[in-house]
Amino acid sequence: MPKTQTDPSGVLPFPKELPPLPDNGTELYDSIMQMVEPELVSKELPKVRERLKAEKPEEVKAHARRYMEAFSTFNQIMKQSEKAMHKEIKQFVHTAYASLEQTTNAMDAEKITQLEETFAEQKAVKQKTPEEIMREADKAPDPNIK
Amino acid sequence: MIFPFITQRSGICEPRMLRFMGAGGPETGAERSVEPTERHGQTLDRIDQMIGDNMRKLDGIDTLVAENVDLLAQRVEDLGKQAKEGAGKTVQRTQEFLFQRVQHASDTVHMLIQETLDVDREGRQNIAERRTVNITDPRVLQLSEDGLSLSKMSTRLHEMMGRKLDEKNATGDALDASLEDQEGTGRSVTWQKTEGGLAVAKQEGGTEQASQPEKEKYVPSPSAEKSMGDLVLAMKQANSEVAADKKVDGPAAFQALSQEFHGMKPEQQDAFVVWVNEQIGNEPYKAGKDNLSGTLRFDRTA
Known part of the structure; x- marks a missing residue:
């Protein structure tokens, strides 16, 4: 499960690892079947025939029924499992984009501040000092002014 | 996000808007599912059907007959095989889904880096009299780091999916080859195929002559x-x-x-x-x- 909590600095961390998903079908099958019926995990499947043959005839049916029910339970878990994995992926993606959005928001804010500062500098009118005004008054009049 | 709303008209940062709309938070449409739900559960439904059939037949089987025990064992083995296949397809679908999302996020990071560099470049050209661009924005480095993480994830996923893709490609190539044999042509046209390459033009006199390579289409x-x-x-x-x-x-x-x-x-x-x-x-x-x-x-x- 990707981390979604913010760190102490308030920055949402970008997920550094993939959500924990099974590498392949066998791994997923075994992880579920281990909980449901350990005799049916992939390593044990080839031994099913020997097991049933070693049973007393009256026990075989019950054993086979147990296996069928195990597969039925497996199926139900499997359906939920895919949804759960997709939910994890969505959570992972959401965290990644939330972190990116936070970064871009900070960048946007910074750029806007810079722009505002630039505009403020351009708008600022420099006030003339009394000395400057007096100096301008002492100058000869501009010949172009009638 | 400030830019997307400003830029709808001005055109700046449109790629960012496009990408965040496709995969951002809930307010930007992230919950829109692209899961391959249409195929979801088909294999599992088939297994359920098989279990139901087997359960019905189970009572009628005489386990004193050795062959029937073999038959039962065979059915359990078949179910196991189907269940593993179902699990394999589920994992494959999930990996493809994740891979697609990681790729999309990776593209977004790349686009953001490019966008930041463009803004920096323009700003420097306008304000600081065209100085050489230097990446100093720490957030660009942060984004690069995020992009690197995604690349690593993408590579790992690719490795995980590699075997299955190879199998798929091998099947696809074999299919194309058989189609070509049937059609008697040197190429087949599928959705992903391109035409062109080194074409062999058949002359009227029946001789074949290599023509100039055509551009792919x-x-x-x-x-x-x-x-x-x-x-x-x-x-x-x-x-x-x-x-x-x-x-x-x-x-x-x-x-x-x-x-x-x-x-x-x-x-x-x-x-x-x-x-x-x-x-x-x-x-x-x-x-x-x-x-x-x-x-x-x-x-x-x-």
Whole structure:
């Protein structure tokens, strides 16, 4: 499960690892079947025939029924499992984009501040000092002014 | 996000808007599912059916007959095989889904870095009299780090999916080869195939002569044509060239095209870009292949 909590600095961390998903079908099958019926995990499947043959005839049916029910339970878990994995992926993606959005928001804010500062500098009118005004008054009049 | 709302008219940062709309938070459409739900559970339903059949037949089986025990064992083994196959398909679908999302996020990071660099470059040119651009924005470094993480994840996923993809490709190649044998042609046209290459022109006199290599040409699939049509319409609506009364999902179309692009060979990608630009026509956009990330990108030209 990707981390979604913010760190102490308030920055949402970008997920550094993939959500924990099974590498392949066998791994997923075994992880579920281990909980449901350990005799049916992939390593044990080839031994099913020997097991049933070693049973007393009256026990075989019950054993086979147990296996069928195990597969039925497996199926139900499997359906939920895919949804759960997709939910994890969505959570992972959401965290990644939330972190990116936070970064871009900070960048946007910074750029806007810079722009505002630039505009403020351009708008600022420099006030003339009394000395400057007096100096301008002492100058000869501009010949172009009638 | 400030930019997307400003830029809808001005055109700046449109790629960012496009990407965040496709996969951002809930307010930007992240909950829109692209899961392959149509195939969801087909194998599992088949197993359920088999279990039901077996349960019904179980009572009628006489276990004193050794052959029947064999039959039962066979059915359990078959169910085990089917269940493993179901698990395999589930994992494959999940990995493909994740891979697609990671790729999309990776493209977004790349686009953000590019956007930041562009803004920095423009700013420096305008304000600081065209000095050499230097990447000093710490957030660009942060984004680069995020992008690197995604690349690593993508590589790992690719490795995980590699075996299955190889099997798929081998099956596809075998199928193409058999089709070619049946058709007696040197090529087949599928949605992803391109025409061209070193063509062998048959002369009237019956002799074959190698002609000049033709440029690859992309043959669009119906889905690609539809996505492209949607995207062009979205572009026109964005530029107020047509009324926005027809609802069109531009980001989804872009995503679909990106996905197709991603699965192509480099020469096919070039042909694809040419085709996309033909479809864009006079709209102020240009499609291109990002050589750094190997992704499809659209740039605004005006």
